[in-house]
Amino acid sequence: MEELLCIGCGAPIQTQDKTGLGYTPQSALDKGLETGDLYCQRCFRLRHYNEISDVQLTDDDFLRLLHEVGDSQALVVNVVDIFDFNGSVIPGLPRFIAGNDLLLVGNKRDILPKSVKDKRVSQWLLERAHEEGLRPLDVILTSAYKKEAIKELIAKIEHYRKGRDVYVVGVTNVGKSTLINAIIQELSGDKDIITTSRFPGTTLDKIEIPLADGSYIYDTPGIIHRHQMAHYLSAKNLKYISPKKEIKPKTYQLNPEQSLFLGGLARFDFIAGERQGFTAYFDNNLKLHRTKLEGASDFYQKHVGSLLVPPTGKELADFPELVRHEFTIKEKTDLVFSGLGWLRVTGPAKIAAWAPKGVAVVLRKAII
Incomplete structure (x- = not known):
């Protein structure tokens, strides 16, 4: 039987273990098969009620996914938070993607005051990336939330991938899945396919997005970074470190x-x-x-x-x-x-x- 995957987080759908990845009641599974909107219970509750249930991936799960990226011939798109480059760095990423081309995406540009010059931010991100051993081909600033520079990002991905698959990687809470949703909407018109929230770690397995030439964009789970400020705060207080409006100095x-x-x-x-x-x-x-x-x-x-x-x-x-x-x-x-x-x-x-x-x-x- 073909494996069914949650279109929100990528986890395999199952109806037996209520506490496990991909659980959905049989009745919801039947309905999802009819409509084509197949979400696990966790993603359904997150989308409709903004509730989140704890489902933990181990460090080994993340290492397995990173090894998979490294073993492929692909363009790697690394999404970082402009406000949290240090907390956005995936430990050991240069080692895992050795030999693959890298495009660096600085997300949350819309939060920066308008007086901030993009060129200075891009230069700073490039310098910090070099300090971490990364050698990106290019840097682009976007706002996944406001859907800014999405067409430009798609054009750069198309330019640099040269017919190859694309892996989008990033730590939790950088807006990676929101960015993927914006790309999907730009390419197909479909809205909010992938589960997103302020909560760290809502994509649980890689999600495949087919491209016209038979290649894929793969959205991977957010890598847990132990030293992000977000991990010390409750959902109610994440708003203080995940601003949605332009910062006023x-x-x-x-x-x-x-x-x-x-x-x-x-x-x-x-x-x-x-x-x-x-x-x-x-x-x-x-x-x-x-x-x-x-x-x-x-x-x-x-x-x-x-x-x-x-x-x-x-x-x-x-x-x-x-x-x-x-x-x-x-x-x-x-x-x-x-x-x-x-x-x-x-x-x-x-x-x-x-x-x-x-x-x-x-x-x-x-x-x-």
């Missing part, structure tokens, strides 16, 4: 020995330098709180979860400790909190950044 005039708390997720210390403005680029709903550097750690312990949110509720028990990173800034620089946003520092200044353990804090040349 806010400038704070700080004296030395003052601190800014970025909700309860991170902290910025202005240690020494002339009084100056620091421009914050974070989700518009994230509350920033200014306080004195002296006693800031005690202030955090007292107010995290109440005045300083998120995290909230049950997240607090598992939220990692904040780790300090110190920098000396000499010229206009962006201090990037991976997966959250950035502060523009004019300098000269001695500063410190605090972020959850494992979440990267990096410097880059100011992109504005």
